[in-house]
Amino acid sequence: MFVLMEANILHADLDAFFASVHQRDDPSLRGKPVAVGGGVVMAASYEAKACGVRSAMGGATARRLCPDLVVVTPEFDAYVEASKAVFEIFRDTAPYVEGISIDEAFLDVSGLERISGTPPAIAARLRKRVRAEVGLAITVGVARTKHLAKVASASAKPDGLLVVPPDREIEFLHPLPVERLWGVGAVTAEKLHARGLTRVGELAALGEDELIEILGRASGRHVHSLANNRDPRQVDRVRRRRRSMGAQRALGRRMPRSRGALDAVLVGLIDKLTQRMRGAHRVCRTVVLRLRFGDFTRATRSQTVAEATAETEILLTAARELLDTAMPLIEDQGITLLGVSLTNLANDDAVQLALPLERQKARVLDATIDDVRERFGNDAITRAVLIGRDKGFSMPGLPD
DNA sequence: TCTGGGGTCCTAGGACCC
DNA sequence: TCTGGGGTCCTAGGACCC
Numbered sequence: 001m002f003v004l005m006e007a008n009i010l011h012a013d014l015d016a017f018f019a020s021v022h023q024r025d026d027p028s029l030r031g032k033p034v035a036v037g038g039g040v041v042m043a044a045s046y047e048a049k050a051c052g053v054r055s056a057m058g059g060a061t062a063r064r065l066c067p068d069l070v071v072v073t074p075e076f077d078a079y080v081e082a083s084k085a086v087f088e089i090f091r092d093t094a095p096y097v098e099g100i101s102i103d104e105a106f107l108d109v110s111g112l113e114r115i116s117g118t119p120p121a122i123a124a125r126l127r128k129r130v131r132a133e134v135g136l137a138i139t140v141g142v143a144r145t146k147h148l149a150k151v152a153s154a155s156a157k158p159d160g161l162l163v164v165p166p167d168r169e170i171e172f173l174h175p176l177p178v179e180r181l182w183g184v185g186a187v188t189a190e191k192l193h194a195r196g197l198t199r200v201g202e203l204a205a206l207g208e209d210e211l212i213e214i215l216g217r218a219s220g221r222h223v224h225s226l227a228n229n230r231d232p233r234q235v236d237r238v239r240r241r242r243r244s245m246g247a248q249r250a251l252g253r254r255m256p257r258s259r260g261a262l263d264a265v266l267v268g269l270i271d272k273l274t275q276r277m278r279g280a281h282r283v284c285r286t287v288v289l290r291l292r293f294g295d296f297t298r299a300t301r302s303q304t305v306a307e308a309t310a311e312t313e314i315l316l317t318a319a320r321e322l323l324d325t326a327m328p329l330i331e332d333q334g335i336t337l338l339g340v341s342l343t344n345l346a347n348d349d350a351v352q353l354a355l356p357l358e359r360q361k362a363r364v365l366d367a368t369i370d371d372v373r374e375r376f377g378n379d380a381i382t383r384a385v386l387i388g389r390d391k392g393f394s395m396p397g398l399p400d
Numbered sequence: 401t402c403t404g405g406g407g408t409c410c411t412a413g414g415a416c417c418c
Numbered sequence: 419t420c421t422g423g424g425g426t427c428c429t430a431g432g433a434c435c436c
Binding site for chain 1: 401402403404405406407408409410411
Binding site for chain 3: 017101185
C-alpha cells in the first residue's frame with residue numbers, strides 16, 4: 001500500500017519583523033516607509049521595500065531611493081519580547097517547534113488533525129492569533145517538507161498563507177528561479193547562471209555529478225536534492241546547542257590603525273563575550289579574530305588554547321597575540337571591522353569532568369553530565385570526581 | 401546597493417600519530 | 419629501512435542565512 005505523506009510542516013515567518021515592531025508601537029509610523037538602523041539598514045518596512053530599500057544597504061543610498069524614509073534606532077529589547085510572545089503561540093500550536101531565528105520557525109503539526117484540524121486550518125488560526133495577541137503580521141507556508149514550507153512562506157509574503165499540496169509540489173517548485181532554493185545565494189546563483197541555468201526545473205534535469213562539478217561536493221549534492229524535491233530533514237525536536245559566540249565592531253571610515261585603539265576595542269569585545277559565556281555556563285577552546293579591510297576583503301586569525309575556558313584573561317591574551325600577528329596586514333590594508341568569535345564550545349561541567357578523564361576527548365566534547373556518564377560509565381565519573389577534587393575542579397550536580 | 405551584527409556549515413592543506 | 423594509508427586536529431578562507 002502506498003501512503004502519500006501529508007503536508008504537515010508549517011514555516012512561520014514574521015513580516016519585516018524589526019520594522020513591524022516599530023510600526024506597531026508607534027502608530028505615526030504605520031503606512032510609512034520605515035528603516036531600522038542608521039548607518040546601515042537592518043530591516044525595512046514593506047513601504048520602504050517598495051522603493052527598493054533593502055537590509056544591509058547604506059543609509060545614504062536608502063534615503064536617496066526613498067526621500068520620505070523614516071529611520072528609527074533599533075530597540076532590541078522590544079524585538080526579543082515580541083519574539084518570545086510569538087514563540088509561545090508557536091509552542092501552544094504544535095508539539096514540535098524548531099526556531100530558525102528570532103522571527104522564524106518550523107512547526108510540525110502531524111497527528112493534530114483530530115484535536116486542532118487540518119494543517120491549513122491550524123496555519124490560518126496561528127496567523128490570526130499572532131495578529132490578535134502580539135499585533136504582528138506573520139506569513140505561513142504549509143507543505144510536506146521543510147524546504148517547500150520555507151519556499152512557500154517566502155512566496156506568500158507579506159501577510160499571507162500558502163499551502164503546497166503533495167500532488168502539486170513539482171508544479172510549484174520547478175518554475176521558480178534557482179536563487180529561491182534555500183541555500184543558493186549570490187555566488188551559487190551566478191555559477192548556475194553562467195551555465196545558462198535559471199530555473200529549478202533545469203537543475204532537476206541535471207545529474208548529481210554535473211552539479212557537484214559546478215558547485216563542489218556538499219553544495220552540489222544539496223542543490224541536486226532540493227531541485228529534485230528531496231528533503232528528508234525533520235523538524236528538530238531538541239534544541240541544538242550553540243556552536244560559537246561572536247561579537248564585532250564596525251570601525252567606520254576614519255579607521256583607527258593604532259595598536260592601542262584596536263586593543264581597546266578588543267578588550268570590550270572579549271569582555272562582552274566572556275560574560276555571555278559564563279552566563280551560559282559554557283567554555284571555548286578557539287579564539288577567532290575577524291578582520292575586514294577598506295576594500296571589504298576579509299581575513300581571520302585563530303588560535304586554540306590548551307584547555308577550554310571562559311576566563312577573560314586567558315582569552316584576551318590569545319586574542320592579543322592574534323592581533324599582534326595581524327598588525328602588519330592591518331597597517332597595510334586599513335581595517336574597517338574588528339570581531340572576535342569564540343568556537344569549539346563546550347559545557348563547563350562536561351569539560352570539568354572530561355578533562356581529568358581524557359584530554360583528547362575534552363577538546364571536542366560538548367555534552368551534559370549524563371552524556372559523559374553514558375559515554376564513560378559510572379566508574380569513570382567516580383574516578384573523575386576523585387581526580388577533579390585533586391586538581392581543584394568544581395563539579396556542579398555531582399556528589400562530593 | 402559601497403556594506404551591520406549574529407550565526408551555520410563546508411573545504412583544503414599541513415601536522416601529527418598509528 | 420623505506421613506504422603507505424587512515425584518522426584527527428588546527429588554521430584559514432568562503433558561502434550562506436536572518
